[in-house]
Amino acid sequence: MISCLDFKVDDSSKEPKCKQLEEFLLDVIREKKILVGAKLPSVSQANKHFGVSRDTVLAAYGALQQRGVVVSRPGKGFYVASRRTKTVLKILLLFDAMNQYKETLYRSLVQHLGRNYEIDIAFHYYNEKLFRSLIENNRSEYGYFVLMPHFNVDVTDAIRLLPSSRVLLLDAFPQGLGVEYAAVYQDFAEDVYVGLRSLLDKLRTYESLDVVYNGQFQFIPDSLVAGMRRFSEDFKIPLHIYRGFDFSKIEKGKCYMAISDRDLAGVIKAMWEKKFEIGRDMGLLSFDDTPLKEVLLGGVTTITTDFEWMGEQAASLIKRRKIKQIHNLSRVMLRNTI
Amino acid sequence: MISCLDFKVDDSSKEPKCKQLEEFLLDVIREKKILVGAKLPSVSQANKHFGVSRDTVLAAYGALQQRGVVVSRPGKGFYVASRRTKTVLKILLLFDAMNQYKETLYRSLVQHLGRNYEIDIAFHYYNEKLFRSLIENNRSEYGYFVLMPHFNVDVTDAIRLLPSSRVLLLDAFPQGLGVEYAAVYQDFAEDVYVGLRSLLDKLRTYESLDVVYNGQFQFIPDSLVAGMRRFSEDFKIPLHIYRGFDFSKIEKGKCYMAISDRDLAGVIKAMWEKKFEIGRDMGLLSFDDTPLKEVLLGGVTTITTDFEWMGEQAASLIKRRKIKQIHNLSRVMLRNTI
DNA sequence: TCTAATTTGTGCGTATGTATG
DNA sequence: GCATACATACGCACAAATTAG
Numbered sequence: 001m002i003s004c005l006d007f008k009v010d011d012s013s014k015e016p017k018c019k020q021l022e023e024f025l026l027d028v029i030r031e032k033k034i035l036v037g038a039k040l041p042s043v044s045q046a047n048k049h050f051g052v053s054r055d056t057v058l059a060a061y062g063a064l065q066q067r068g069v070v071v072s073r074p075g076k077g078f079y080v081a082s083r084r085t086k087t088v089l090k091i092l093l094l095f096d097a098m099n100q101y102k103e104t105l106y107r108s109l110v111q112h113l114g115r116n117y118e119i120d121i122a123f124h125y126y127n128e129k130l131f132r133s134l135i136e137n138n139r140s141e142y143g144y145f146v147l148m149p150h151f152n153v154d155v156t157d158a159i160r161l162l163p164s165s166r167v168l169l170l171d172a173f174p175q176g177l178g179v180e181y182a183a184v185y186q187d188f189a190e191d192v193y194v195g196l197r198s199l200l201d202k203l204r205t206y207e208s209l210d211v212v213y214n215g216q217f218q219f220i221p222d223s224l225v226a227g228m229r230r231f232s233e234d235f236k237i238p239l240h241i242y243r244g245f246d247f248s249k250i251e252k253g254k255c256y257m258a259i260s261d262r263d264l265a266g267v268i269k270a271m272w273e274k275k276f277e278i279g280r281d282m283g284l285l286s287f288d289d290t291p292l293k294e295v296l297l298g299g300v301t302t303i304t305t306d307f308e309w310m311g312e313q314a315a316s317l318i319k320r321r322k323i324k325q326i327h328n329l330s331r332v333m334l335r336n337t338i
Numbered sequence: 339m340i341s342c343l344d345f346k347v348d349d350s351s352k353e354p355k356c357k358q359l360e361e362f363l364l365d366v367i368r369e370k371k372i373l374v375g376a377k378l379p380s381v382s383q384a385n386k387h388f389g390v391s392r393d394t395v396l397a398a399y400g401a402l403q404q405r406g407v408v409v410s411r412p413g414k415g416f417y418v419a420s421r422r423t424k425t426v427l428k429i430l431l432l433f434d435a436m437n438q439y440k441e442t443l444y445r446s447l448v449q450h451l452g453r454n455y456e457i458d459i460a461f462h463y464y465n466e467k468l469f470r471s472l473i474e475n476n477r478s479e480y481g482y483f484v485l486m487p488h489f490n491v492d493v494t495d496a497i498r499l500l501p502s503s504r505v506l507l508l509d510a511f512p513q514g515l516g517v518e519y520a521a522v523y524q525d526f527a528e529d530v531y532v533g534l535r536s537l538l539d540k541l542r543t544y545e546s547l548d549v550v551y552n553g554q555f556q557f558i559p560d561s562l563v564a565g566m567r568r569f570s571e572d573f574k575i576p577l578h579i580y581r582g583f584d585f586s587k588i589e590k591g592k593c594y595m596a597i598s599d600r601d602l603a604g605v606i607k608a609m610w611e612k613k614f615e616i617g618r619d620m621g622l623l624s625f626d627d628t629p630l631k632e633v634l635l636g637g638v639t640t641i642t643t644d645f646e647w648m649g650e651q652a653a654s655l656i657k658r659r660k661i662k663q664i665h666n667l668s669r670v671m672l673r674n675t676i
Numbered sequence: 677t678c679t680a681a682t683t684t685g686t687g688c689g690t691a692t693g694t695a696t697g
Numbered sequence: 698g699c700a701t702a703c704a705t706a707c708g709c710a711c712a713a714a715t716t717a718g
Contacts (some may be wrong), residue, residue: 003561012377014409014417016706042683053708058685074684075715098441100599106436121459137420149492265629270634295610296634379690391698396693412693413705478694 001230018059040078092142093121096150108311189227191330195303206255208238212245214258255283284337355474358398378416404481431459432478434488446649527565529668533641544593546576550583551597622675637673
């Protein structure tokens with residue numbers, strides 16, 4: 001029984017020994033290696049087996065007792081009382097960038113997780129090195145990692161530094177990572193394909209689909225481009241992708257697709273200057289719905305996912321320590337601009 | 339172990355002893371004589387071995403901690419956390435909420451600070467207790483604090499826990515804090531007064547000014563309200579402030595002021611339903627400019643500050659360790675909706 | 677009932693970082 | 698730079714409760 005529990009304290013670690021033991025036992029109880037009602041190894045057994053002093057064991061057991069996870073019976077032993085480990089889990093949220101819909105996601109996640117979680121947030125802004133160093137430097141500081149690995153290069157090696165049971169991939173699911181990782185993701189290639197297909201009749205009234213993005217901090221996933229290209233080929237809709245688009249070069253008869261708010265504003269301004277009429281002279285699509293897009297130009301058509309729901313699903317996976325891949329479907333908000 | 343570290347303070351040097359020790363230890367860490375994760379000599383060991391007082395050791399160790407190079411563990415010791423010795427300061431950014439213009443500010447600050455600063459960000463979402471605990475729990479971990487104390491209750495006691503030389507107040511400058519605190523702030527009362535006054539002729543064409551905000555996470559500084567009230571009294575413009583406004587109750591002849599994007603969208607939707615014409619049947623103002631507001635409804639009139647500039651000023655104060663209060667002026671972007 | 681072994685529970689000592697004059 | 702009080706981490710010794718024989 002106790003021999004099944006292989007654990008050694010790391011004396012050189014900065015974590016206190018009793019804390020290390022406590023975390024280990026919480027995992028053991030969560031994983032049902034010791035069932036509710038069963039007896040924990042006695043203090044002196046644990047003391048010898050784990051190679052720590054009796055007091056260290058006692059400190060760990062005492063902490064578990066204070067949490068209500070175990071109860072002590074003097075002269076008998078410590079017994080598991082509950083699996084509801086009311087632990088404060090420290091979570092690192094590693095997002096790509098700060099923007100409007102990210103706030104929706106963040107709030108939803110925080111709200112649905114509730115009080116027993118301590119959440120820190122950081123942004124990598126598509127800087128691969130920053131992403132790596134944030135993972136490396138915080139490996140031991142957090143008990144759980146929610147990662148948004150939006151990169152067109154391979155970062156799976158950095159992610160693999162973390163135990164897969166303590167990682168949730170959010171929004172993006174990099175190729176090369178398997179079912180051992182929990183995830184709530186968008187399948188950009190598929191979603192944009194399906195989204196554009198549902199707009200096919202409208203899109204046929206334009207001569208081409210032109211994707212524009214300008215900012216230095218802007219980023220388009222390769223998979224999104226792949227989905228758009230497949231749509232373009234399958235349905236013979238010409239596709240152009242402009243990185244660093246000169247908005248004054250806007251033309252009649254095209255349907256523009258703006259990536260960021262800044263790009264969207266740029267297209268609209270150019271449209272005004274040329275006195276184009278939206279939906280007739282040109283079309284306009286955008287990604288990720290926000291309150292203002294509902295009313296901008298009488299409603300901008302967007303291809304978007306439900307970030308509220310994404311946060312809720314993520315929170316649920318984290319709370320139940322469930323490893324599962326959830327495809328967060330996207331939908332088209334068909335409005336006025338196409 | 340400690341005997342490998344031969345270091346003697348130079349009493350004749352003009353460099354403080356703690357600075358000498360700090361530099362020595364940085365070299366030791368750079369040269370991998372002490373590896374990441376390993377323990378530094380304890381304070382009392384170092385105190386005896388290096389022939390300096392405990393305080394000197396503590397000052398050196400503390401400085402290393404504020405650079406993010408080492409971390410302290412009570413009862414255990416100081417441990418090397420990172421080899422990034424180029425980092426001169428670890429900064430905690432404590433913002434109120436995540437939103438569009440906050441990103442502008444954040445990016446500007448990060449960009450103007452440059453590479454040698456490690457910046458963490460957290461949000462308090464107008465939760466006073468969270469604000470306090472974030473300060474208390476991170477007091478020794480960071481070398482500098484950029485605080486956005488947007489509260490209508492007094493939080494100066496929490497701020498005073500930090501050395502004033504290591505604090506920058508951003509956006510808000512709470513009453514009760516003096517010139518010993520660096521600040522780049524908006525004077526909401528004054529700014530909104532001046533802003534509204536510049537719109538006086540336009541505002542006189544409406545029967546009243548109605549401030550609407552709805553969200554649970556929404557917040558209006560008392561000083562902003564005070565500024566609006568003073569304007570209302572001085573120029574006899576009726577003012578109504580609705581917390582939890584029912585947008586369907588929107589009326590002709592009034593000028594509405596929306597606090598958040600969500601409120602703005604709510605007013606516009608209600609306006610459409612009633613078929614009001616903007617700028618004639620009703621007016622619309624908003625706070626904080628964003629790219630989309632430039633094009634929404636042909637341009638929404640906003641009272642706003644320059645967050646790009648605010649970030650630049652803040653970075654400059656931090657880098658030069660300058661203690662100065664900078665009033666970040668706001669201006670009116672007069673557009674189509676009033 | 678007594679005894680010995682096992683187990684939980686308590687007190688004290690030492691080393692370490694933290695905070696304050 | 699020094700002194701002091703304090704919290705935390707860890708270990709040793711011993712007392713109190715339980716159980717088996």
